[in-house]
Amino acid sequence: MNQQHKISRLNLTTLLFPLALVLFEFAVYIGNDMAQPAMLLVVQEFGVDTSWVPLSMTAYLLGGALLPWLTGPLSDRFGRRPVLLGGVIWFTASCLATYLVSDIHSYMLLRVLQGFGLCFINAVGYAAIQEAYAETTAVRVTALMANVALIAPLAGPLAGAALVTLAPWRTGFLLIAVCSLLALIGLWWKMPETRQPSPEVKLTPRALWQGYSRLLRHGRFVRAALCIPLLAMPLMAWIALSPVLLVEDMGLSALQYGLWQIPVFAGLIGGNLLLALVAERWPLGRSVLVGMWPLLAGLVLMLGSVVFASNRHVYLALGMSLMALGEGLSFAVLYRFALTASIQAKGIVSAGMSMLSMAGYALGIELFRWAYLVAGLPGFAVMALLFAAAFVRLARPQVKLAMAERSDPDLLPQGA
Incomplete structure (x- = not known):
């Protein structure tokens, strides 16, 4: 349009x-x-x-x-x-x-x-x-x-x-x-x-191959697209492994396990609602930079679940809640930045983003599973720390570049 x-x-x-x-x-x-x-x-x-x-x-x-x-x-x-x-x-x-x-x-x-x-x-x-x-x-x-x-x-x-x-x-x-x-x-x-x-x-197969090859050789698009699974992976791993962490390892009941999911999803919903509220008031991208702070604060709380023997589930769930808040503030903006990073038709760009995300999630789940099998809860926490650090390292320059382009529309990629 x-x-x-x-x-x-x-x-x-x-x-x-x-x-x-x-x-x-x-x-x-x-x-x-x-x-x-x-x-x-x-x-x-x-x-x-x-x-x-x-x-x-x-x-x-x-x-x-x-x-x-x-x-x-x-x-x-x-x-x-x-x-x-x-x-x-x-x-x-x-x-x-x-x-x-x-x-x-x-x-x-x-x-x-x-x-x-x-x-x-x-x-x-x-x-x-x-x-x-x-x-x-x-x-x-x-x-x-x-x-x-x-x-x-x-x-x-x-x-x-x-x-x-x-x-x-x-x-x-x-x-x-x-x-x-x-x-x-x-x-x-x-x-x-x-x-x-x-x-x-x-x-044709040749045209599709050329299109996706050109897209995946576009370094800026790949970096922007990879920010999405790096951001979402700790929460995905929580969904996959929290039954084991909370019920088997920490001895919570099934009811308690369900109740401790509420603050995590509330954090994600709250982040999305807050983003919807500030999107037209803040420069696009600022919410991602702000969202990095609850993300890092959540990691500190999560590490508390490793350090302290009592109430580990409280530190773990509340830490994930803050990380989910940061994800909610960031996800929709990062999706937009990745979609506009390439001037190719948006159907093939969104399909490329979807495939990169699925590959990232599949690899990430296996890494978290391996970390948990090797080191238990500390392994889970360390892997979350590594993913969050990689996200911050990769996303900050991408977001600042996108914000600079939007402050000067002449810098935007044609068709973005």
Whole structure:
């Protein structure tokens, strides 16, 4: 969209598009979080052992990793709107197709196909958000959307567990499909076309290879994109390892474990809300520099969980809460800076960001797991310190450069 046509004011009408998109995002996320509690009934119905239970999540995430490289360039070629609408239709239909499966192998294949829905969120949907709204408005919208998306990992498992006690397990997929269908109606009604079809965009293997090669050789883009997993990794590792840290190592009950998740997610939500509040008052990027302070303060508290023998869980959870606050203040801005670091079409840029982030998360989870296995809680804390230090070291010059460009628009990369 041309700069003069970008949305700069937020009201109910201008928020309907991102609300519809985040509803689809919510449906895709609970497609994993809500489905897992039903897996014991799935394997029981299909007459297989429980070793198949974790494979459902693996298959879903595999589907999410298979297509981002294609969905972004597809939207550069044919426009954001038809590609995203097609992705929502695909996800809705694949959820309804659960009623057709009769064995575990077809179920797992369907989980891969359902996982394709993940490929359309960042590579197409969020690229359209960045193009539809003026820069600071896009940052505010992205920060607000992140809070809605956070509901999925909190509500999904509980809703899934409750549902399977009241209805057949396939009912969960029916509800997910209904949620996705409502998102489809909203997107069909309110999603603008932010990228006109471009016949000159080639989708041949050679053209895609050249496009991604050029993107990954762009040092500034790679550095900006890597800031995102470096920032988010400690919280991702907390989600993955906190059951072991709090319940097995520190002896907390399952209820206490759940309660200590509340301040962590509250920190992230608070950071997103604060960013939405100050985005139009502060120069874009200042919130990242400010967010580094709670990030570092959280690390100090986390290290307290290693030093002091009593109340270790308090230091650990509150330290993660401060780190989550810093992440909330920074994430949407860093996403914007990475997206505008390259002048290539935003579909391929957002797809490249998605793939770099997924690779970073996969490597980071393994590093945290290895650190915990080798050294326990101290290993977890030291790894968090290393990731935070790497983030600060990499992000500060990137943010200051982006802020300098925005204070002098003539310095901005063409098309940013």
